[in-house]
Amino acid sequence: MFVIFVFSASQYLLTMGEEVFEGAELVVLPCHYSGVIPEVSPSVIWSRHDLKPQTVHLRRKEDDLCGQNQRFSGRTSMKSDALDSADFSLSLRNPRLYDSGNYVCIISDGTAKITVTEVQLQVKGQ
Incomplete structure (x- = not known):
């Protein structure tokens, strides 16, 4: 049995x-999803397209930070029940000037991806 999820990005992008x-x-970057969460292999990816690697935070059943951009190491977290509550908000500790940029929150089932939220973060000097 195969299940295919079709996402309509225009419904959710904020x-x-x-x-x-x-x-x-x-600082908390908000991302709340109101659609159907895939039952098979769901993941939430926070990324910044101007960085290499682009991954800021990856959440499957648990955090998977092995491919995380090193500038965020030890500074990001999501709620432990994120995939159950559909609250994909990202907490970023000790924001730095170079953290300013456009962050994208994506939900995926391993095949299809949908951009749920784009957040422009501006970190200002003291």
Whole structure:
């Protein structure tokens, strides 16, 4: 039995902005999904297309940070029940000036991907 999920990106894409001062303890990049979460191999990917590697945070059943861009190492997290609650918000600790940029929140079933949210983060100096 094969199940195919078809996502309609235009229904879910939401663009927003967040501002924070450098040295803040934490900034949360919001991403809430109202569609059907795939039952087989669901994952949430936060990425920035201007970086290599592009992955900021990857969540499957648990966090999978082996391909994470090293500038975010030890500074990102998601709720442990993210795939159950559909709250894919990303917490970024100790934001730095170079964290400014456009972040994309994507849900995938391993085959199809849908961009749920784009967040423009602006980190300002003191």
